[in-house]
Amino acid sequence: MSQNTFRASTKERAMQRADRAQLTNVRRHPRRQQQEKVKTVKGWLGVILLLPLGLVTSLTLMEMLWRAVVRLEFWRTEEVIFFMVGGLAWAVTYASGWRPIRSYVFGHEVSHLLVARAFGGKIIDWDFSAQGGYVETNKSNTWITLAPYLMPFYSLVVLLLFGLMGMFWNLQGLQRVELSSLVLHFKPVWFFYAMLGLTWWFHATFTWKTVHMEQSDLQRNGEFFSMLLIFLVNVLLLVALFIAASPSPGLGIAEVGRCWLGTAGSLWDFFLGRLW
Secondary structure (H helix, E strand, O other): OOEEEOOOOOOOHHHHHHHHOOOHHHHHHHHHHHHHHHHHHHHHHHHHHHHHHHHEEEHHHHHHHHHHHHHHOHHHOOHHHHHHHHHHHHHHHHHOOOOOOOHHHHHHHHHHHHHHHOOOOOOEEEEEOOEEEEEEEEOHHHHHHHHHHOOOOOHHHHHHHHHHHHOOEEEEEEEEEEEEOOEEEEEEHHHHHHHHHHHHHHHHHHHHHHHOOOOOHHOOOOOOHHHHHHHHHHHHHHHHHHHOOOOOOOHHHHHHHHHHHHHHHHHHHHHHHHHO
């Protein structure tokens, strides 16, 4: 898969051209040094904040999943069954050799575009193809550059479509379909869970593949900081899906919060004991 590019803003590229025109060592240029300082600060932010948050949140998710599976047979719920059906459908599709790269690049660039617009940026130009794509805007920040890795674009499209459909139809109602002598009963929401599973694993697969390539999106913020932020946000999305699919109020947001604090306290005591 070819590299996708988040193109720097017009102002930034003009400044870069001016920098290259200077008869000086690029590494010693004040603007380059400032950029390196920002990356260093983000790197320390990753170590001090994002790394512990990601560790605690991922351990919390694993504990809550274990509780749900052991105590409540979480794996038997409609949400989990059809989510995994969608994931299996994607796995079979991917294993067969089909790579919808053009679709991924489209979602990748539109994610940049939407987040840039959300931050008040003006879209100057954008394009996509199976060979790659770009978005050119006058606004740039961490959330814009990393948007495709933090936001499962097609899963959000599925949520939006079914949210709109749910306003007009009962998606939880059991439907009857007769095919000759065969009679099938199904709920439309099952298709929603399956599509959510398929699009989520689509996002996870291409995010995993893309971050292992040389990506300007990650380099702009420092690869270490970017990887930690991507990991944390995606784990938080999984926690949100777990809460939404939880079959018991006892495994809702309040219990997840208590579990998170308990895990954080245990890790703090563990590392504090090792240090002292």
